[in-house]
Amino acid sequence: MSRAGRLPDALERGRAASNLADPVEVVIRASGVQKVYGRSSSEEGGVAALRGVDVVVASCEWTAIVGPSGCGKSTLLNVLAGIDAPTAGTVELLGNDLGRLDERARARLRLLRVGFVFQRFHLLPVLTAAENIELPMAEAGVARRDRRQRSRELLDFVGLGGRTDHRPPQLSGGEQQRVAIARAVANQPDVVFADEPTGELDSRTSAQILELFSSLNAHGTTLLTVTHDPEIARRARRVIEMSDGRIVSDGRPAR
Amino acid sequence: MIVRASLRGLLHHRGRTLLALAGIGVSSALLVDMTMLASGLTHSFAALTRAQGYPVRVTPAGTLPFDSEAGISEAAAVSQQLREVPGVRSVAPVLGAQLYLVRSDSASEPLFTSGIDPAAQMLYLLVEGEEPGDDEIVVSGPLAEALGISVGDTVSLAVELDVALGRPRGSASYRISGVGDFLFNYAGERSVALPLARLQEITGRSDEVSLFAVAPAADADEEALVERISAAAPELSAYSTRDLTAALDQRLAYFRQLSTILGSISFGVATLLVATIVTIGVRERFGEIATLRAIGVAGHRVQIGIVVEGLALSAGGALLGLPIGLWMARRLDQILLTFPGIPARVSFFVFDGISVALAITLMVGIGALVGVIPGAQALRAPLGSALREEAD
Amino acid sequence: MFIALLGVLLLPLPVDPGILVERRLAEELPASVGDTVIARVLGGTAERAFVVAGIFERAPDPNRIARNDYEVRFHLPDLEQMLPDHDRVDRFAIELRSGADPEATARWVESLAFGTQVYESVTLADRSSTTFRVVSRFHDAIGLVTLLASGIFLLCLMVIRVDGRRPDVRTMRLIGVSRRTIVSAVVAEAVLIAAVASVLGVAMGAVLTFGVNTYFGAYYDTTLRFAILSPRIVVVAASLGVALGLIAGGLAAVRIVRVPPQRLGER
Ligand SMILES: Nc1ncnc2c1ncn2[C@@H]1O[C@H](COP(=O)(O)OP(=O)(O)OP(=O)(O)O)[C@@H](O)[C@H]1O
Ligand SMILES: [Mg+2]
Numbered sequence: 001m002s003r004a005g006r007l008p009d010a011l012e013r014g015r016a017a018s019n020l021a022d023p024v025e026v027v028i029r030a031s032g033v034q035k036v037y038g039r040s041s042s043e044e045g046g047v048a049a050l051r052g053v054d055v056v057v058a059s060c061e062w063t064a065i066v067g068p069s070g071c072g073k074s075t076l077l078n079v080l081a082g083i084d085a086p087t088a089g090t091v092e093l094l095g096n097d098l099g100r101l102d103e104r105a106r107a108r109l110r111l112l113r114v115g116f117v118f119q120r121f122h123l124l125p126v127l128t129a130a131e132n133i134e135l136p137m138a139e140a141g142v143a144r145r146d147r148r149q150r151s152r153e154l155l156d157f158v159g160l161g162g163r164t165d166h167r168p169p170q171l172s173g174g175e176q177q178r179v180a181i182a183r184a185v186a187n188q189p190d191v192v193f194a195d196e197p198t199g200e201l202d203s204r205t206s207a208q209i210l211e212l213f214s215s216l217n218a219h220g221t222t223l224l225t226v227t228h229d230p231e232i233a234r235r236a237r238r239v240i241e242m243s244d245g246r247i248v249s250d251g252r253p254a255r
Numbered sequence: 256m257i258v259r260a261s262l263r264g265l266l267h268h269r270g271r272t273l274l275a276l277a278g279i280g281v282s283s284a285l286l287v288d289m290t291m292l293a294s295g296l297t298h299s300f301a302a303l304t305r306a307q308g309y310p311v312r313v314t315p316a317g318t319l320p321f322d323s324e325a326g327i328s329e330a331a332a333v334s335q336q337l338r339e340v341p342g343v344r345s346v347a348p349v350l351g352a353q354l355y356l357v358r359s360d361s362a363s364e365p366l367f368t369s370g371i372d373p374a375a376q377m378l379y380l381l382v383e384g385e386e387p388g389d390d391e392i393v394v395s396g397p398l399a400e401a402l403g404i405s406v407g408d409t410v411s412l413a414v415e416l417d418v419a420l421g422r423p424r425g426s427a428s429y430r431i432s433g434v435g436d437f438l439f440n441y442a443g444e445r446s447v448a449l450p451l452a453r454l455q456e457i458t459g460r461s462d463e464v465s466l467f468a469v470a471p472a473a474d475a476d477e478e479a480l481v482e483r484i485s486a487a488a489p490e491l492s493a494y495s496t497r498d499l500t501a502a503l504d505q506r507l508a509y510f511r512q513l514s515t516i517l518g519s520i521s522f523g524v525a526t527l528l529v530a531t532i533v534t535i536g537v538r539e540r541f542g543e544i545a546t547l548r549a550i551g552v553a554g555h556r557v558q559i560g561i562v563v564e565g566l567a568l569s570a571g572g573a574l575l576g577l578p579i580g581l582w583m584a585r586r587l588d589q590i591l592l593t594f595p596g597i598p599a600r601v602s603f604f605v606f607d608g609i610s611v612a613l614a615i616t617l618m619v620g621i622g623a624l625v626g627v628i629p630g631a632q633a634l635r636a637p638l639g640s641a642l643r644e645e646a647d
Numbered sequence: 648m649f650i651a652l653l654g655v656l657l658l659p660l661p662v663d664p665g666i667l668v669e670r671r672l673a674e675e676l677p678a679s680v681g682d683t684v685i686a687r688v689l690g691g692t693a694e695r696a697f698v699v700a701g702i703f704e705r706a707p708d709p710n711r712i713a714r715n716d717y718e719v720r721f722h723l724p725d726l727e728q729m730l731p732d733h734d735r736v737d738r739f740a741i742e743l744r745s746g747a748d749p750e751a752t753a754r755w756v757e758s759l760a761f762g763t764q765v766y767e768s769v770t771l772a773d774r775s776s777t778t779f780r781v782v783s784r785f786h787d788a789i790g791l792v793t794l795l796a797s798g799i800f801l802l803c804l805m806v807i808r809v810d811g812r813r814p815d816v817r818t819m820r821l822i823g824v825s826r827r828t829i830v831s832a833v834v835a836e837a838v839l840i841a842a843v844a845s846v847l848g849v850a851m852g853a854v855l856t857f858g859v860n861t862y863f864g865a866y867y868d869t870t871l872r873f874a875i876l877s878p879r880i881v882v883v884a885a886s887l888g889v890a891l892g893l894i895a896g897g898l899a900a901v902r903i904v905r906v907p908p909q910r911l912g913e914r
Contacts, residue, residue: 037640075639083549084639104553111551118642122546126263131256138256139552183550270902271806278799285792363762416762423762508866509873516859517789521796528800535807583792590784595777 026092027191027222028057028080033089035075035245049075050086051245059190062213062223064233067242073226074195076242080224081114081193082106094190111140115184115221117194121176123168129155129179130164136186147186154182158212174205181212191222198229210235257552257560264536265567272568275532279572280579282525283618287580288587288604289518290614293511295605297500303600306438307377309347309468310477310496313337313484317492319502321351326463330455333488337467340487342475347375347468348451352458356402357411357426366398366412367446370454370464377438377468378448384433387449391432398445399434406431412447414457425457442592442599469493510603522618525572529622533565537629544633545641554634561626569622573615581606664725665700671868672717673702686719688729695729697721707871709779741765798891801844805837805899816903817911830900837896838889845888849881 033053038046049072057063057080065073078084080091082098091098094113098106110116123132130151137147155161158178160171168176177197184192194213198206210232217223225232233239241249265272304310315325327333330348337346350370355363369378373386379393384406387393392410399405409430413423429449437446455461471480477495484493494502504511537544547557584604591603633641666686668678678684678699687694705718727733741756743749753765766774809816816829856874863873903911 074643078639078642083642084637107548107551107553109551110549111553114551116549118546118549122542122549122642124260124543124546126267127256127260131259135256135260136550136552139556268810271803271810274799274803274806278796278803281792281796281799285789285796509863512863516855520793524793524796524800528803531800531804532807535811539811587785587788590788591781593777593784594781 025059026056027059027061027094028055028224029092030055030080031090033076033079033086033091035072035079035084036087048245050079052089053245053247055080055240055247055250057191057222057224059222060217060220061238062217062236063225063238063240064236065224065226065240065242066228066233067248071242072245073242077193077195077224077226081116082110083116111136112187113190115187115189115192117177117180117184117192117197119196119199121168121173121180123176123179123183125168128165128167129160129171132168132179133182133186136183140187142187150186151182154186155179158182159208172205174201174208177201177205177209178212181209181216185216185221189221191224192216194223194225196226196228198227198232203231206231257547257556258563261560261564262567264540265564271532275528275568276572276575278528279525279569279622280575282521282528283573283576283615284580284583285521286518286525286614286618287576287611288584289514289521290611291580291584291604291606292514292587293518294607294610295603296507296510296601297504298605298607299600299602300503300598301496301500303438303598304496304499307380307468309345309377309470311469311471311481311484312494312499313467313469313488314465314492314494316490319494320466320499326350326460326465327467327491328463330462330464333491334464334467336488337469337484340480340483342472342480342483343469344472344475345375345470347377347470348372348464349376349378349466349468350451350454350458350460350463351465352454352460354447355413355416355423355426357413357423363413363416363423364445367444368412368454369446369448370451371448372451375470376448377470379435379437381433382436384431387432389450389453390427390429392429392447392449393433393435394431395437395440395444395446396434397440397443398447399431401445404431406433427457438600439598441596444599518614522614525569525618526621526625529565529569529572530625532568533561533622533626534629536564537561537626537633541633541636541641542644544630545636545638545644548634548638549642557634558627558630561630562623565626566619566623569619572622573619577615663696663698664722666697666725667701667703667720668699669718670702670704672719673699675717686721686729693729695725697725707869709871794887794891798895801837801841801891802895802898804840805833805895806902808836809833809899809903813903813911817908820904820908820911826904829904830897833900833903834893834896837899838892841888841892841895842885845885848888849876849884852876852880852884 031054033050033055034048035050036046036048053072053076055076065076067073075084079086080093082091082093082101085099093109096105096109101109124135127135130148133151133154134147137150138144142150152161152164155164158181160175160178160182163171163175168179171179177200181194181197184194197213198209201209206229210229213223213225213232214235223236225236227233238250238252240247304312312320313327314320315323315327318325330350334346334348337343348371352368352370354366354368356366357363371378373388376386379395381393382396384393392412394404394410402410404410407430409428411426411428413427414425415423417424435448437444437448440446451464455463469480469484471477478497481493481495481498484491544557548554584606588602588604591597592599592601663683666684668676668684673679676684680699680701682699683696684699685694685696703720723736727735741752743752749767753767756765757763819829820826853876856876859874860872864870
């Protein structure tokens with residue numbers, strides 16, 4: 001990871017122009033968010049994963065969400081990112097009330113301004129590492145030459161410069177996760193959501209991933225990570241602790 | 256990129272893609288064949304009827320050519336009458352009769368014999384020699400071969416076999432003036448043609464013919480000409496090639512309908528195959544589709560990928576099916592042409608570009624679009640849960 | 648004796664010789680027993696009146712299915728009288744005493760009457776069924792192609808199904824389930840699919856057979872049956888289906904168990 005930690009120029013310019021200029025801009029504003037799986041009401045056999053969550057995330061913040069398994073962390077992340085719709089409550093993402101957007105507009109928002117890193121990578125197995133990174137750019141209409149160049153830069157950034165033409169099954173878990181991170185930031189998103197990005201990785205690889213996130217955040221990307229990893233929680237500026245579908249504490253971690 | 260992923264997915268699952276292509280190929284080959292069969296005989300029969308430039312037939316009222324033993328009497332006068340109908344370029348009389356080949360060694364062999372006007376005939380193409388004069392005949396290739404005879408040799412033909420006397424009656428020698436390729440003969444048929452007047456004389460059917468074939472002038476419309484002939488000679492029936500093929504169609508309705516049934520079945524099988532494969536493919540990639548949606552790929556773009564996959568499979572299969580279909584058509588034609596009495600020149604399977612293209616396009620189109628339904632299902636599924644499922 | 652008949656008119660005339668009219672023609676005219684019809688030979692001029700003595704149903708003859716002319720029957724002398732050649736027939740049917748050798752009789756008659764050809768009825772039947780042998784060869788060929796297509800279809804289906812369960816197979820192999828068990832499970836599934844599909848196919852075949860017979864029966868106005876679903880066909884179809892299932896299942900199973908279990912996780 002010698003070359004990691006430096007963002008490609010293209011990313012830096014975009015960042016400097018938008019978020020860094022106004023560090024207190026609100027990226028996420030959620031109020032009264034509830035999510036019930038299955039039935040429409042929690043009383044009749046449905047699973048209440050979120051029971052009224054209020055949260056505000058400012059630009060450039062790095063927030064870690066922690067809590068016991070099943071407490072609703074992934075659900076909250078999905079709801080905040082516009083992947084899942086809440087059963088009740090409102091979510092405002094980058095100034096857009098998600099409830100008022102149709103699926104097409106939400107997809108557009110996710111494509112252009114949001115990055116997502118999944119616990120299990122979710123790369124397309126038939127595309128190469130470089131192509132996986134190019135995919136969101138291609139969908140955003142970036143010219144072929146530009147996206148090719150940027151995917152190379154991003155692979156360099158995550159320390160996989162030599163693996164451009166390898167497909168995900170030919171990469172290790174840590175390498176796949178790094179490709180997934182590169183894909184998440186391909187379109188220079190304002191905010192990146194990551195659901196246990198190091199959950200399946202050993203501590204050394206986790207450390208590398210952590211470096212990447214630090215570097216992203218240092219360059220102005222708002223980060224929201226769900227994690228069990230105390231190291232991530234320590235690095236994050238803010239830690240939200242959840243239990244049983246509610247936020248039980250919210251603040252800076254004790255160093 | 257989405258398209259690339261679809262196509263690469265097909266390449267990646269090489270085994271099943273090849274199988275799918277083979278299955279669709281065979282089904283579309285059958286579809287091609289049935290399309291060819293549906294109108295093949297009609298087309299090729301029409302071509303044969305028109306081959307020598309005599310597309311119109313005039314027969315005794317109410318009969319189809321050579322369908323009964325009835326003849327047209329006062330043929331010379333009728334012929335003249337026909338010639339005077341505006342738009343008629345030429346009139347070719349034909350008298351069909353049965354003569355017997357007299358051979359010293361064994362019993363006599365019946366030969367289908369035609370009386371023709373050597374100056375205007377549409378029955379055969381000369382392969383060798385020239386048109387027959389008096390005391391001369393043209394023989395079909397298979398007859399010449401069977402008897403080991405060629406131009407310049409003589410054969411003896413009899414009009415009748417006399418049961419009471421126990422020998423042929425009215426036999427005479429004829430010189431072979433030419434060997435002909437008889438267009439309407441079935442494979443290997445032995446037949447002869449000689450000048451009409453001579454056949455009328457020896458059979459005692461003076462001034463009689465079985466039918467006239469009429470050639471229209473270059474600018475004359477076939478259907479209009481048939482109407483004028485019918486008006487000029489109401490005691491006769493006149494048929495355009497279209498009428499004749501319609502009659503043939505009626506007789507071969509079984510094949511047309513069989514080909515429709517089998518065509519629809521192969522169509523159904525091919526589409527079902529594409530549908531199954533694409534559907535299963537989409538189901539398998541539920542999670543992948545969820546990923547695409549999660550990173551913000553628009554629904555219609557995901558559908559494009561699915562359509563491309565169906566299109567590639569069905570178009571590839573169809574492309575494969577075309578040569579297989581043409582090859583199969585040749586083999587099936589060989590089977591069907593062993594039908595007794597079918598002219599060897601016709602073909603049950605005729606490649607009609609437009610209808611084949613139509614059938615194939617329809618199949619490929621449906622094949623491309625069937626994936627849209629499971630695709631829409633995948634797109635409607637709650638995104639969060641779909642992502643979870645993929646992770647399992 | 649029969650001859651193609653044209654231009655039959657209905658006229659009230661005094662009692663004349665009898666004629667038998669085919670049911671379809673009687674309906675077409677229409678004419679019923681006791682009516683008088685006038686017959687004329689094609690190309691000839693002589694006309695004669697006949698009384699419809701009866702209406703008959705033509706024996707269903709596949710050879711005449713396409714040439715669907717109407718048929719009437721005269722007394723031989725009546726017909727001969729109308730034709731230019733008197734005392735002339737097309738053919739004789741000869742009935743043999745029991746025990747007579749038809750072949751020897753045929754040769755004897757031929758030697759006796761020069762120019763005649765004598766056939767045994769079985770030979771004639773054989774000759775006149777050439778058409779149907781051709782049709783059935785054609786159907787066989789088409790059937791073979793269909794079999795090939797459905798075989799590929801089933802194989803494809805099984806390969807996809809088995810592919811989709813690679814993780815399951817992997818887990819099973821890793822916890823020690825034998826290849827044999829896996830192969831038998833896959834083959835059993837393929838055979839089951841094929842068997843169920845065969846049953847469905849037979850049912851569809853029965854419907855189609857009914858449809859074809861009804862349709863063509865009406866089209867040609869005949870009692871002939873165009874398609875028959877015999878027990879033999881059902882058995883052949885079902886066994887072919889099961890055999891296809893065995894082959895397809897076997898191939899798909901072998902394909903999957905040849906892969907080492909640790910590599911089954913890859914896609
Ligand atoms: N699709 C679903 N249908 C029903 N229940 C669900 C569904 N998805 C999640 N749940 C339930 O909602 C609750 C919260 O799940 P969630 O995945 O958000 O937890 P988590 O905090 O991310 O847990 P972990 O740390 O184990 O990933 C759990 O009880 C889970 O069983
Ligand atoms: Mg979770």
